[in-house]
Amino acid sequence: MSNLLKSWPLGFVARALRGFLFAGALALLAACGPGAGAPAADDGMTSPSSADAGEVNVYSGRHYDSDVALFDAFTAETGIKVNLIEAGGDALIERLAREGGASPADIFMTADAGVLWRAEERGLFRPIADEAILARVPAQYRHPDGLWVGLSKRARIIIFNKDQGLPEGLDTYEDLADPAYRGMICVRSSTNVYNQSLLASLIAHHGPEAAEDWARGVVANFARKPQGNDTSQIEAVAAGLCRLAIVNSYYVARFIGSDDPARAAIGEKIGVLFPNQADRGAHVNISGAGVTRHAPNPENAERLIGFLLRDESQLAFAGGNNEYPVVEGVPVEGPIASFGAFRADSLNVSAYGRNQAEAVRIFDRVGWP
Structure with missing residues (x-):
């Protein structure tokens, strides 16, 4: 599957929001299953419906159609419906704090480690339980106690x-x-x-x-x-x-x-x-995500985060905003590749x-x- 993504023209992912081909390619990604070295999904059902598999609710401070295409690919593979709320990171933190235990949010996603810390200080995360997720992300790009992980850098x-x-x-x-x-x-x-x-x-x-x-x-x-x-x-x-x-x-x-x-x-x-x-x-910063403290669907939340850390998903998630994949070994593609390698x-x-x-x-x- 990675060969398919590598064959896309330079900058294609970054132009995904202007066409439907990107979403179609990501649907193929979902159909092909996990990338090499990624946490495997539990595919116990064949083409499960969203009603059977449940849902996951994402509060996101990122605003890219490439993210939505990945969420659609996740739903196509797992049957888990992704409900997305987009707003500024600080506005979402205030919303989560206000909602408290009644919050429907399962995942808080944002575009800076400092904003993740603000959510952390408000007690809005629970530790990620899946060790495979933590193992995918280099230690410098995740919370020391597993409260959140980087998804791109x-x-x-x-x-x-x-x-x-x-x-x-x-x-x-x-x-x-x-x-x-x-x-x-x-x-x-x-x-x-x-x-x-x-x-x-x-x-x-x-x-x-x-x-x-x-x-x-x-x-x-x-x-x-x-x-x-x-x-x-x-x-x-x-x-x-x-x-x-x-x-x-x-x-x-x-x-x-x-x-x-x-x-x-x-x-x-x-x-x-x-x-x-x-x-x-x-200096390197991240976009990252964590499972919310009162998540009604924590297992589905971790499953989505694991999906976003697969090799192919990393290419798409990072490429949608001309960022670098956070998972080691995933190639750098698009315009940023012309900058060359660097020490972080x-x-x-x-x-x-x-x-x-x-x-x-x-x-x-x-x-x-």
Whole structure:
């Protein structure tokens, strides 16, 4: 089955929401059964109906048609109906807390380890019981006590304007605070959880005082006041408004893999640096999921999470947003493959949540809006 997915054209998964072929391929995935090395489903029934197999209720902070296609493939294989509620991660956390023991949610899924931590702090997860699920996910990308697991990952990278070139001596996140790069950096607001998680990782590695010195140095090097999202930073670098920016890898991949010539042209102007390759590795974050504390269908919830960790599912789940598979050995496909291999920070991503409050206080003290 993996050969079928590997035969799809470059960027096909990322364009899935514009066609029905992706959903059809995923239906074939379900029909072919588990991928190599993945937890096998209990296929005791032949073509079971949803009424027989039950349901699973997913609260998701991700908003991709590729996820829906995977859920449909899961239903086609198991007969378990997937009911999906989509909203912002923090809004879903509040909803789960408000619903309490009456909540219908079985799975909470979101796009940042810091948001998973916020749910964890509210007591909204139960430990995942299936050891096969935990074994599929490298230790750095899952909660130490099995409360949640990563499903895909992305790097927070440094980009630069190719025409201007990468400034001499820039190799690490720490280097961004060097006065040599005064007036060069574009980045989004400190209220964004991706930046909070990056600073939280620096707190874990260097301590809060050094992390605060770094944040203050980066603020001094701003080319403009933080504004917009990661897409805005990429467009600013391409336009020469700033020479450097900090963005998630999948945003760049969206540009270079775009069918729109204007967007693809912007992507061509962007160079990519994976920081800290000579020491700890680049900062990596995850999309992840856990079984909710009051899940009415916990077995079905774990079965769906296991399905999403199969090799073929990993290709589709990650590819739908130009991310990297979280399961080791699953190939990297699509536009991000052109970035090449990189060394990832081995820090457990749960540290982002533990240090999040301190990161926010540091951002406030140094004047990072």
